[in-house]
Amino acid sequence: MSYLDLDNLSKSFKDDKIISNLNAKIEKGEFFVVFGPSGSGKTVLLRLLSGIMMADSGEIKMDNQIINELHPEERDVSMAFQNFALYPHMKAYENIASPLRAKNKNMPENEIHEKVNEIANLLKIGHVLNQFPKELSNGQKQRTSLARSLVDKPSVVLLDDPLRNVDAKIRFEMRLELPKVLKEFNTTVIYITQDFREAMALGDRIAVLYDGKFNDIDSPKNIYQNPSSLTTAKLFGDPTINNFDATIKKQNGFVEVDVNGEHF
Amino acid sequence: MEYDKSFFNLYFFTIIIELLLGLGIALLLAKRNWLNNILGVLLVLPLMIAPALASLIWRLLINPNFGIVNYLLSFIGIDDFTWASHPDTVLFTLIMVDVWVFTPFIMILLLAGLRSLPRQPFEAAELDGVPEYYKFFRITLPMLFPFILTASLFRLLESIQQFDIIYALSQGGPGESSMVFQVSAYLQTFQYTNIGKAAAMMVVLWAICYFLCHVFVQQWHKLKIKTKGELLQ
Amino acid sequence: MSINVWSILKFFAYVAIIMFFLFPIAWIFNMSFMTNDEILRKVPVLFYEPTFKNYIGLWEGEIAIEGFATMYVYFKQNLINSAILSVGSVSVTLLLGVPAAYAFARYKFKGGEDIAFTLLSFRFAPALLIILPLNLYFSEIGLYDSYFALIWVYQLITLPLLLWIVRGYFEDISPDIEYAYRLDGHSWFQSFWKISIPLAKPGIAAASLLCFIYAWNNFVFALILGSSQIQPVTVGALAFITASAIPYGLIACGIVVSVLPTLILALFIQKYLVQGLSLGAIKG
């Protein structure tokens, strides 16, 4: 029995089908990466899961409960936003403590203090807890945002391309660090990225999202070696090579690649 | 109608002057220091005086017999300025008092707007060593535009209806030289008791406002979307 | 060199602005300590013995004109009326306007823009057009001469102003910040109260101040819809003019006193107005 069950999820805006009949089963404790080109509906998917948006049809089951109609605050889900979404008028400490205060009405102040410090130290931001978001570097903001999503040990953590807005050095560091931290929490992670290397580095499984659905769901290795379609294969190709205008055609049972008039 | 021209002159000049002046002051005061903070409050003072009372005091200030303003002007060689009592100077006088009273309204809104602009674009521009005027025209002004539109919308709507300053200073005279729609509607209502006729004029005025407002609001929405770059969802 | 020119220009701009906007204010303040005789001179008197007669007269409500008559002013009551009307109006406006502004900013519901525009159109309903029907209506339902009725009518002026200014500020707040707060486990109301309102505070402060000023300065609604018992200072101060003098000193004094509450409010609110950017980086 899977922990998170997405059954025929659909969502469209006006006439635009963003997600159509999407299915997935995600296990407890799994690091599940959703990979797809920009505009493929990754963020919408996360918003459906978090309750920020409601699905047009289909079901989201969590631990066998249908949670479609639940408000964000009623779902045992946390999320780190791509743009961090820190509360500008609260210090980093209060940002991180926010879920603790919300979900555990009577948690004593010292326990909150302990938990905030624990996660902050783990993410190496213990020294900036007294600062406002605008005083933090992007890397620190990103860690604060992560800390906020993890501090209350939610069952499911949604990470919306968290490394997108930080510079290359930090991104590299975090790519190594993140799985370790998340493992300690033994939580289900749904991680969104449009960087296939990141997807391959982090995911237990990778789901490839385009055309509104998951086209492959498999381990990084399998997807890389046996993509189910050309599109998937192309997405996982090395970007430098594919940097030409190329037309890919299936002709006479062969794959024909046409780059600047030359056939392969 | 015979007062179309002064109607046009009055509103458009007034609002443009108030906008430019309000924007200028807001930019001057944008930086936070003690002087600017104090001025930011003190410069709102004219707005805090009811227009009816402000006009009464201005009548005294520009009175040729006792007015301090006239007295001071005589030092720079301006004697017997006719203010609201001559067709050549009445519009100037009305605009001046309106500007005095209502520029602070624009100033407050734009100052609040200026101070709430996000910093990143400015920081980036500074790093790139972009010249001041470029920063102003390419960053400040476009980002401030929704605020400018809001401010001018309210000023426009208000000044189209507002009559107390004009009525107190010139009653639309001398002759017909400063006669505007709302003063004549006021006369129709309260002096001539042609309430029906006045109501008809007011409905026309309302329709004009409605139309102007509609145009403004549409522009406002467009600009909002444009300056935001992306609108969520 | 160019920096010098720039700062000299700036200096003159400051001087010009202060002269134009603040000199009349300073002169009004000055006049409030003068007698009419001292004010009405061909050559202005610069040195005179300040008198508190005007202030005392306003406070006591009775000004004896020696050997002639006694003048009664009801300025204290006018001040109280202004305070009740303005505070009442702004409170109601905040209560109705802030949630409404939020709704218009956040929820693109059907007809939402039309409702927002209709509310805005109240603002330009010419006072002269609506005042007589309103008078008739209020007389009929027994609301003539009540604070309640005036506060209600004042919403025509204050509500659209607040709605449209604050709406812009709400729109500037990234919705993700609110979602993040709700994902933390807070209810919609908590996120509105703890996130949206604090972040829109500079806008709410600026709009409230403007609403207060407009309510305080309103003239025609109170005049027509109320008895002299509930008239604000704006109408009250005009009654200083009598058949035997225009007491400019007293009028100046009335202006000074009537501006003080608004000025104090502005000073109090100023820290929010200034706060704007210091919270900064609302978008990330």
Add this chain to the structure above:
Amino acid sequence: MSHSKMKSAIDTFLKGKMSRRDLLIKAGRYGIGFAALTKLMGMQVTSALAAQDFDWKKHSGTTIKLLMNKHPYMDSMIAELDNFKALTGMNVEYDIFAEDVYFDKVTAALSSKSSEYDAFMTGAYMTWTYGPAGWCADLNDFIQDSNKTNPSYNWNDVVGNLRDACSWSGVAGDVPGAAGSKQWCMPWGFELNSVTYNMRYFEKAGMKPPGDLVEMTDQAEYFTKNAGSNEWSYGIGTRGSRSWATIHPGFMSAYANYGLVDFENNGGKLKAAMNSQASKDFHKQWVKMIASSGPANWSGYTWYEVGNDIGAGASAMIFDADILGYFFNGNPDNKEAGNFGFHGFTPNPSASAPTPNVWIWSLAMSNFSKKKDAAWYWMQWCNGPENAMAGGVKHNQVNPVRESVWASGDFDDKIRGTSPGYMEQYNSSIDGSKIHFTAQPLFFETTTEWAAALQEMQTGSNVDETLDKLASKIDRMMKDVGLA
């Protein structure tokens, strides 16, 4: 001893059973001077009225509400109001508004047919609109009804010109007071437009107050030309705002003195007459005067600025309401208070007496009042002989509308003591004073246009052309309402 006998004589008088003449003879017999008699009467007024064959208590317990203008008349009424309350057991509430906004308030209240106010202050011109519109009651229904009006009220004691001026048939062109007129309001206090001049300045210049408009123009010019080294700033103060108020005081008084009329009445059809040759000549003279030696910012000038300027010594004389001079003269806060002389002014060299256009502060009854009878009790008390006397003698109720007050020694003493020439001015002017306008429903429209035309002429436009334009404009306006 004689006092108690006198009291009974006064009682008899107050009951209307003794003529004033008889009373005075009796007083003389008892050796009581006029002043003492007046005082004695004042003390006894309330009890005397109460003792009449008239049920003053009929509306006891009723509250009426007044809409009033901020004015010394109102102050003097309030000062005596307790007497009325004691006499009738009624309660009186009042709303007072500044003159700047007063008529806005009246229009709003009446046009919405509000029963809020039972009686209000008004001018006669306003009733030309209010009356035919059905907003105010015809007071004849009350004055002529002996069941409603106390026996000593004596309506005929009110100056006849004023009584007439407050009544009108409602037919455009009909003379106020002519047969078929309705009494839309009753006079309470009035103003004659005469000359108030600064005696100190005139003495310094070696002048006497002007004999006619030409002399006035010359004198005014002298003052304006010699303003530099002197205290004053200019010669003659008149109103100049774009409003009926500019036409009705000095201007209309002088206009009428030249025998000029605003309209020619051809059997109910009115034709504007401002552009007759005589009128054009008059306008030229007038415009020359105000342009050369009126206030520098003449257009826009209201009554209180005219008063303010003479009070502060900026103008040497004004051609405006006599009471304006009177009040500014009396208020010691004005720099030149106490220096004013009054002068009945005959602008036309070939006219024999002044013909001031009259402004009458009057009392009218709202037709929407639900307590008309009670309101009438207050009205007949308010401008009744007793209260008029108290107002004139004890307070600042100038000019009183009752001949008995003018004839009283106390009032005479009071006025002569403070205002040189005032009584003479009154005596020379009152007979020629009336409303010199043609009564018609567009009074405010036409006079406002007239004022606007004056403003144009004062700032340099051609008098003949401007007046022709004005006349045709006014003819058009009259035609629109079927009056031309």
